[in-house]
Amino acid sequence: MSEFLDILKHYDVLGAFWVNIQLTFWGALLALVIGTVLAVMRISPLSSLRWAGATYVNIVRNTPLTVIMTFLVLAVWTQLKISLAHDFALNFFLFAVVGLGVYHAAFVCEAIRSGVNTVPAGQAEAARAIGLPFLAAARIVVLPQAFRGAVAPLGNTLIALLKNSTVAVAASVATESSGAMKTMIEFRPDYLWPIFLTFAVGFVVLVIPIGLATTGLSRRLAVTR
Amino acid sequence: MDEPAPALVELRGVNKHFGDLHVLRDIDLTVRKGEVLVVIGPSGSGKSTLCRAINRLETVDDGEILVDGSPIPAEGKALARLRTEVGMVFQSFNLFAHKTVLDNVTLGPRKVRGASRKDAEEEALTLLRRVGVENQARKMPAQLSGGQQQRVAIARALAMHPKVMLFDEPTSALDPEMVQEVLDAMVALAKEGMTMIVVTHEMGFARKAADRVVFMADGQIVEESDPDTFFTAPTSSRAKDFLSKILVH
Numbered sequence: 192m193s194e195f196l197d198i199l200k201h202y203d204v205l206g207a208f209w210v211n212i213q214l215t216f217w218g219a220l221l222a223l224v225i226g227t228v229l230a231v232m233r234i235s236p237l238s239s240l241r242w243a244g245a246t247y248v249n250i251v252r253n254t255p256l257t258v259i260m261t262f263l264v265l266a267v268w269t270q271l272k273i274s275l276a277h278d279f280a281l282n283f284f285l286f287a288v289v290g291l292g293v294y295h296a297a298f299v300c301e302a303i304r305s306g307v308n309t310v311p312a313g314q315a316e317a318a319r320a321i322g323l324p325f326l327a328a329a330r331i332v333v334l335p336q337a338f339r340g341a342v343a344p345l346g347n348t349l350i351a352l353l354k355n356s357t358v359a360v361a362a363s364v365a366t367e368s369s370g371a372m373k374t375m376i377e378f379r380p381d382y383l384w385p386i387f388l389t390f391a392v393g394f395v396v397l398v399i400p401i402g403l404a405t406t407g408l409s410r411r412l413a414v415t416r
Numbered sequence: 417m418d419e420p421a422p423a424l425v426e427l428r429g430v431n432k433h434f435g436d437l438h439v440l441r442d443i444d445l446t447v448r449k450g451e452v453l454v455v456i457g458p459s460g461s462g463k464s465t466l467c468r469a470i471n472r473l474e475t476v477d478d479g480e481i482l483v484d485g486s487p488i489p490a491e492g493k494a495l496a497r498l499r500t501e502v503g504m505v506f507q508s509f510n511l512f513a514h515k516t517v518l519d520n521v522t523l524g525p526r527k528v529r530g531a532s533r534k535d536a537e538e539e540a541l542t543l544l545r546r547v548g549v550e551n552q553a554r555k556m557p558a559q560l561s562g563g564q565q566q567r568v569a570i571a572r573a574l575a576m577h578p579k580v581m582l583f584d585e586p587t588s589a590l591d592p593e594m595v596q597e598v599l600d601a602m603v604a605l606a607k608e609g610m611t612m613i614v615v616t617h618e619m620g621f622a623r624k625a626a627d628r629v630v631f632m633a634d635g636q637i638v639e640e641s642d643p644d645t646f647f648t649a650p651t652s653s654r655a656k657d658f659l660s661k662i663l664v665h
Binding site: 318320321332 | 473491493497499500503504508510513514524528556569
């Protein structure tokens with residue numbers, strides 16, 4: 192037990208987790224926005240938009256996140272000289288958020304699409320029948336019901352995103368937890384297991400409430416028909 | 417004899433296929449302003465498709481459909497505008513499941529016609545009173561009986577001030593004891609002079625409210641007459657056969 196206290200005293204473990212939580216929050220927000228746009232494209236009546244949405248999902252979903260992160264930092268930042276912020280650390284943080292956002296957007300899109308499948312076709316037909324154009328029908332009638340049906344798969348995507356936020360280390364965000372763990376093991380190889388368990392349990396503690404909350408929410412928000 | 421009322425809905429040489437299936441064959445049909453037309457026929461005869469084609473929930477392969485003299489637009493804003501002029505009542509009600517009864521009725525006027533919430537709600541309550549479900553205004557659709565839901569659906573369609581109302585088997589999904597309350601609302605509407613195209617097997621309604629009955633089979637209009645003639649003295653063998661099946665159980 193004293194080993195754990197020792198670790199927590201000498202290293203900023205909570206600070207490292209806090210970086211992951213921030214990465215997750217902003218990444219999820221970005222993924223939700225892009226994913227919703229993609230989902231609308233994939234259900235739109237225009238075949239070119241459907242094609243573009245499907246292409247995005249199929250390419251991004253099948254590319255490893257580490258490849259995307261490394262590309263953003265080594266190619267977009269180093270070679271193309273595109274910077275997201277003047278501050279060095281903030282720049283890497285933002286690149287990591289972009290990487291997490293664009294990658295998980297593909298999964299968010301598919302989660303929302305599975306939610307759209309829970310909405311009977313008659314709902315969209317009724318919306319069109321009273322004169323709502325496609326976008327208004329999607330925004331007012333279809334998507335609100337689709338989100339309620341997609342809470343569980345969206346929760347799974349959020350859990351994946353939280354754990355994947357450790358890949359930000361590939362975008363040089365050294366302060367996040369897997370980066371911190373690496374440093375700690377290098378300096379304190381004698382505390383190998385306590386260090387590992389601290390981070391492993393930390394993530395379990397973060398993830399379990401998300402799972403419980405989404406299960407509860409999806410029950411409470413379910414649309415009664 | 418009065419001059420006949422102007423044509424409100426016209427179909428000219430309309431054809432539609434679902435794959436190899438020819439669901440609408442050379443349909444020519446005119447519905448005049450104020451007329452109540454009942455479309456009857458065995459399942460798979462194309463009557464629902466015909467109804468849905470008039471507000472372009474189904475596209476047609478060729479032929480023309482005119483509403484109030486102009487061909488129905490293919491897409492975009494013009495199509496959305498046409499749909500406000502053509503009210504639709506579905507077999508499965510299709511009330512917006514996540515919105516209250518009142519919001520179901522006010523949604524169209526507010527989001528499409530740009531009415532204020534206050535005006536839209538005032539009119540919605542009047543319409544709901546007309547179909548006898550005003551006291552359910554604050555409930556969610558799932559809390560209502562099928563008959564009540566279908567009457568709300570009628571009010572929702574009326575809120576757009578349509579020129580013509582389409583009913584696609586409005587009582588087929590209802591428990592028997594709820595059929596009458598919906599038919600009553602429809603008869604009242606017919607008496608007020610609404611132009612209606614009603615796909616139904618309800619003979620009582622046809623006899624009480626219809627000006628004309630169209631019998632469809634295999635995608636074609638087989639017979640067309642006034643309700644009394646159709647039910648008592650059908651001429652085609654298809655109609656005779658069909659009527660013998662629905663009248664004698």
